[in-house]
Amino acid sequence: MLTAGVDLAAEPRGTALAVIDWSGTTARVVELEAGVSDVRIASLAPDVASLGIDCAFGWPDDFVAFVTRHAAGDPPHRSEGELTGSGMEWRRRLAYRETDRATRMQTGRWPLSVATDRLGLTAMHCAALLHSLSTVIGAIDRSGGGVAAEVYPSATLRLWGFSTVGYKADPAIRATLLGAIQQRAPWLELTRVADLMTASDDAFDAVIAALAARAHALGKWHRPPPESLERAGREGWIVLPAVDLAELKPSSWPGAA
Structure with missing residues (x-):
């Protein structure tokens, strides 16, 4: 299994992409790139089980x-x-969208508002990206029912019990957080990409997005309730893992269920 994560920005120069290979006894980050174009993202979409994109898929x-x-x-x-x-x-x-309200209930924090906050320019980029993806993987289900999934790396980290205070701005905090993740997930090989993850919060979030995509691919995420499904298909739905990070380990990892 391959999963991918995209930390999307308004422009390609701020966009990062990570790909994790789950087929061995360990999970390996086989690609981690910065300055990624929509063409590059679309080119790998058919090959991954889930593509987690850190951006709102729609508006309220x-x-x-x-x-x-x-x-x-x-x-x-x-x-x-x-x-x-x-x-x-x-x-x-x-x-705020229905998924934003649900995310606040689960995490205690409001996500950025796609309607009124600085996320808006990136969401415009996301709308164009989703259209490009639809040409290679078919219609995009914004509620999370297809390959593409809306993810939220900082909320994912908080749900897994990690502190996210200051990690976006401070490389030293990212290095500490990276060490905590590796302690909790010894099956996750990050040594080759640790320097880039420490130097760039975009690269860091792309890897977390690819981990959230693993939960999505395994079906271990909080789906929209039936009464919200139609709305989520328009507004988007944040895929939050329903299991701890440890539950995402490769099936061939020693001791894996």
């Missing part, structure tokens, strides 16, 4: 409806009974 339904009404010159609220622009609850409903 309520935000899309709000922008559509505003463009048409209609009132921003759908009915007189709906909260108007003076309420934080109303604005928060526009700003």
Whole structure:
């Protein structure tokens, strides 16, 4: 099995790609690249069991409806009974997707808002990337039902019990976090890529995205509930692992179930 992770940025120069090979007794990061193009990502998509992409796959339904009404010159609220622009609850409903609310319930933190935060430019890039991917792997199921999966590396790390404070900005903290990961997952070979993961938070997150993709490929992730599935197909759904990092070990690792 191969899984891939993409730390997506607004431009290729900030985008990183990792590929992990799970076929041996250990899991090996066989590729870790920075400055990756959409063409490169699309070229490997047919060969992986799961492609984890760190970016929102869509926008909140309520935000899309709000922008559509505003463009048409209609009132921003759908009915007189709906909260108007003076309420934080109303604005928060526009700003966040159903999966963002679910992620906050599981992790205690709000993800960045694709509608109102700096993630927006990257999400535009993601929309174009998903279209490119659809030409090589078929229609993209934004709810996580296909090869492509929306992942969230920092939330994944927190769910696995790792501290994520400061790791994005500080190479020393990334080095410490890397050591903690290797202690918990001795079957994960990171020696060859450790320097790049320490130097670049983009490369670091690409590897974590590829680990989250393993949980996705094994079906060990929190799926959208039935009542949210249709909405998730439009808005996207963050694939959060439902098992500890240790449960992702290669099947041929000594002692693996």
